Amino acid sequence: MYLYAGYVATLAVLVLSGAIDLHTRRFPHALFCVLLLTSSISTVLFGGIETLARNACSSLLLASAVLVFELLWRRFTGRSGQGMGDIKALFAVALFNPVVAGISYACAMTALAVSGVALKKEALPLLPFFAGAYALVSMAILFGM
Secondary structure (H helix, E strand, C coil), rough: CHHHEEEEEHHHHHHHHHHHHHHCCCCCCHHHHHHHHHHHHHHHHHCCCHHHHHHHHHHHHHHHHHHHHHHHHHHHHCCCCCCCCHHHHHHHHCCHHHHHHHHHHHHHHHHHHHHHHCCCCCCCCCCHHHHHHHHHHHHHHHHCC
């Protein structure tokens, strides 16, 4: 029961973040802190403090790899790709489940690229796609699909 409550709270904050990002192109620090808190509490309720420590290490590695790629992208192309708020959201969500967060992030990036080509836009916000992908991937895993 607590696992689902934690998942719903984390998803609700992520969806709110996506809505704010869609309108303002920002991921506020306060919302990041709330997302971090809900993910952390959910992880502790699900698997204990040891799971939180293990997931924190995995989350840090995942977010660092994306950050290094983004910095190299900016260095060699002279243009920004994803925002730092997207990487912050990835880190926070990966505290709950790094594998689901990584798969969701990859799906969101794919959906973003397809939407950008279809709409003929160079830049779109990622967090709405990430929230949707996280919900779909999590549901598929929860219901064994």
